[in-house]
Amino acid sequence: MSLIPEHALMPLRRDGLDPVPALREAREDHPVRDFPLPYGVKAWLVTGNAEARDILGRTEGLSTDFGHLVGSAGIKSGQNPGGLGFTDPPEHTRLRRLLTPEFTGRRLSRLGPRITEIVEGRLDAMAELAAAGEPVDLVRDFATPIPALTICELLGIPYDERDEFQALSTARFDLLSGATAAFDKISDSLVYLRGVVERQRDRPGEGLLGMLIREHGDELDTDELAELADGLLTGGLETSASMLALGAVILLRDPSVAAMVRDEPGxxxxxxxxxxxxxxxxxxxxxxxxxxxxxxGGVEVAAGDALLVSLSGADRDPRLTPDPERFDPRREPTPHLAFGHGIHRCIGAELARMELRTAYPALLRRFPHLTLAAAESTLPLRTTSVVYGVDALPVSLGAS
Structure with a gap:
């Protein structure tokens, strides 16, 4: 019973890079539909863009507090990850207020030169591997190190400890072994980060953690600091790494798109x-x-019901943009929900954009003849992860 039933995993399944047809069919049938879950949880699956935006934007009548999950699938109160994601106002408002100044465009702009250095360093490392006759894996050598180095720089966490938090980050999003196992990984991450916080309390660094300790150390206890760092670390690492890797697959599918990104800065x-x-x-x-x-969405939702918002379903809604199943790099930008919406919208959205806008053109300029070194159909795509991704992406750099 620790395993999540197959039907409940449908919103996490994909056909290559596309959501499975069942998700589109669910949206066409009704954008808010009954979605049975085990353990007596009454739930609704939301796949429509307008309905998703309505739910995510509400500040009253809905809660993300972790306490609602306790008891479901064996989840215990001690597994509470805290932070912003599982917290309601006014606590959420207090915590977000402390972080927001560090994620404004002006503050983030100081990271721009460092992100460029990080990207160029990874490109140098890839060239060295290829010159030595070693295989190049775009996940291992490019997509993961860039956000890992960036988030370490932001938080002030030693990069030589990246392997530990990287493994904890990836494992928590895979629901194949059930929700309990995922929350166990979060608990492991918090144990590690409490140690980081304690070290920074003794000697605050120049990163975000050090700043929070110096300026708000009396307002935030060790658990709260670890929980905030956990949310930023995992949210800023796994999502950006997945985007960088899967976006590269899109680029390598179509040389004309790669040429556009490489040669047209705008x-x-x-x-x-x-x-x-x-x-x-x-x-x-x-x-x-x-x-x-x-x-x-015309559906009566009762107090106590759970609402599961499919962001991938909502962003393929024809009411958002025409022909949403087609990737169109010249499409007018849409108000997508890739970063969420409302008070829980990803606080690091602009940092992620900076990484993506820097990394792709640099990759294509350095290696204009980059190609996949394996058939796309053989790539190890994840099957049950809340954050969709690929675990390896072998490439050939070609003649520079």
């Missing part, structure tokens, strides 16, 4: 926005629980 903004919409690697938003009766 095109990268629209390309990245369409990529975010089309891939929507975070497939489901944090579950919402109704705290009062309400009507959403």
């Amino acid at each position: 095109s990268v903004h629209g390309f990245v926005e369409e990529l975010l919409r089309y891939l929507t690697v975070v497939q489901i938003a944090f579950p919402r629980f109704a705290t009062q009766d309400m009507v959403i």
Whole structure:
């Protein structure tokens, strides 16, 4: 009973890079539909864009508090990850207020030169591997190190500890072994990060953690700091790594798209926005629980019901943009939900955009003849992960 039943995993399944047809059929049948879950949980699957935006934007009547999950699938109160994702106002408001100044465009702009250095360093490392006759894996050598180095830089966490938090980050999103196992990984991550916080309390660094300790150390205890760092670390690592890798697959499918991104500097903004919409690697938003009766999309939702918002389904809704199943790098940017919406919208959205806009053109300029070194059909795509991704992406750099 620790395993999640197959029908409940449908919103996480994909056919290559596309959501499975069953998700589109669910949206066409009704954008808010009954979605039976085990353990007596009454749930609704939301696949329509307008309905998803309505739910994510509500500040009253819905809760993401972790307490609603306790008891479901054996989840214990001690597994509470805290942070922003599983917290309601006013606590959520207090915590987000402390973080928001560090994620404004002006503050983030100081990271721009460092991101460029990180990207160029990874490109150098890939060239060295190829020159030595070693295989190059775009996940291992490019897509993962770039956000890992960036988030370490932001938080002030030693990069030589990246393997530990990287493994904890990836494992938590895979629901193949059930929700309990995923929350166990979060608990492991928090144990590690509490140690990081304690070290920074003794000697605050120059990163975000050090800043929070110096300026708000009396307002935040060790658990709260670890929980905030956990949310930023995993949210800023796994999602960006998946986007960088899967976006590269899109580029390598079509040389004309790669040429556009490489040779037309003004095109990268629209390309990245369409990529975010089309891939929507975070497939489901944090579950919402109704705290009062309400009507959403013509459906009566009762207090206590769970609402599961399929972000990948909502971003393929024809009401958002025409022909949504087609990737169009010149499409007018849409108000997609790849970063969520409302008070729980990803606080690091602009940082992720900076990484993507820097990394893709640099990759294509350095290696204009980059190709996949394996058939796309053989790539090890994840099958049950909340954050969709690929575990390896072998490439040939070609003649530079």
